[in-house]
Amino acid sequence: xxxxxxxxxxxxxxxxxxxxxxxxxxxxxxxxxxxxxxxxxxxxxxxxxxxxxxxxxxxxxxxxxxxxxxxxxxxxxxxxxxxxxxxxxxxxxxxxxxxxxxxxxxxxxxxxxxxxxxxxxxxxxxxxxxxxxxxxxxxxxxxxxxxxxxxxxxxxxxxxxxxxxxxxxxxxxxxxxxxxxxxxxxxxxxxxxxxxxxxxxxxxxxxxxxxxxxxxxxxxxxxxxxxxxxxxxxxxxxxxxxxxx
Numbered sequence: 658x659x660x661x662x663x664x665x666x667x668x669x670x671x672x673x674x675x676x677x678x679x680x681x682x683x684x685x686x687x688x689x690x691x692x693x694x695x696x697x698x699x700x701x702x703x704x705x706x707x708x709x710x711x712x713x714x715x716x717x718x719x720x721x722x723x724x725x726x727x728x729x730x731x732x733x734x735x736x737x738x739x740x741x742x743x744x745x746x747x748x749x750x751x752x753x754x755x756x757x758x759x760x761x762x763x764x765x766x767x768x769x770x771x772x773x774x775x776x777x778x779x780x781x782x783x784x785x786x787x788x789x790x791x792x793x794x795x796x797x798x799x800x801x802x803x804x805x806x807x808x809x810x811x812x813x814x815x816x817x818x819x820x821x822x823x824x825x826x827x828x829x830x831x832x833x834x835x836x837x838x839x840x841x842x843x844x845x846x847x848x849x850x851x852x853x854x855x856x857x858x859x860x861x862x863x864x865x866x867x868x869x870x871x872x873x874x875x876x877x878x879x880x881x882x883x884x885x886x887x888x889x890x891x892x893x894x895x896x897x898x899x900x901x902x
Contacts, residue, residue: 692718692726696733703737712741719745724754731757735764743768747776755785762791766798774800778807789815790823797827802835809839818848825851829858837862841870844887849880856883860890868894 695714703711718730719742731749734742746768749761762780765773777792777799793811796804812824825843828836836858843855856874859867871894874887 692721692729696729699733700737703739708739708741711737712739715739715742716745719749724752724757727752727754728757728760731760731764735767738768740768740770743770743772747773750776750780750783755788758783758785758788759791762788762795766791766795769799771799774804778804781807781811786815786817786820789817789820793820793824794827794830797824797831797833801831802833805833805835805839808836812839812843818846818851821846821848821851822854825854825858829854829861832862834862834864837864837866841867844870844874844878849878849883852878852880852883853886856886856890860886860893863894865894 695718699711699714702708702714715730715734718726721727721730727749731746734746746761746765749757752758752761758780762777765777774796777795781789781792783789783792789811793808796808808824808828812821812828815821815824821843825840828840840855840859840862844852844859846852846855852874856871859871868891871887871891875884875891878884878887
């Protein structure tokens with residue numbers, strides 16, 4: 658029995674039975690029967706300009722007991738770019754289900770409203786790396802330079818290298834000239850993937866102040882991929898000149 662018990666426990670963990678954040682979803686048939694019509698009706702009403710009626714259908718789904726229903730309603734709100742439900746989306750940043758939080762942090766980028774910045778900033782303490790990475794992208798996209806303090810902290814201090822790398826990439830995509838200094842510092846990150854992302858971001862920003870740091874990385878970084886990324890960034894600086902904001 659002592660040998661069998663660990664095996665049984667292993668199956669339980671593998672099946673996710675101990676994870677109360679994401680309880681098992683309803684069957685696809687049951688979900689479509691109960692909620693598929695509501696989501697379709699919300700889309701139809703919104704397309705007809707009946708925004709309040711559409712929101713009235715979606716709002717209670719955001720507090721449904723099923724995480725699958727909540728996540729699907731959030732996706733539809735993203736499709737519709739419906740700003741009237743932003744307060745509900747902001748509350749979903751604290752949803753107990755990881756999948757819902759991951760979904761809403763992506764949808765808030767799509768809806769694209771500056772009112773989302775404070776709750777997104779507050780959610781940076783989320784324990785999941787994917788959620789924090791999504792938030793980094795949202796802050797850079799929606800807030801730009803105003804969110805540089807929060808983004809710099811993520812870039813420098815987050816324990817997960819994927820979050821630091823995604824933050825570097827987000828700063829590059831936003832082409833923030835003010836991010837040059839933290840990105841140059843990130844060229845010394847312990848993770849090669851973060852250093853490569855920082856080099857690529859500096860190339861996207863195109864600020865000549867990064868030239869000497871990129872030259873050093875291209876010449877002496879111990880990782881081949883980082884050296885290649887730095888060399889490519891230097892080529893962008895040469896071709897495009899200054900392209901930062």
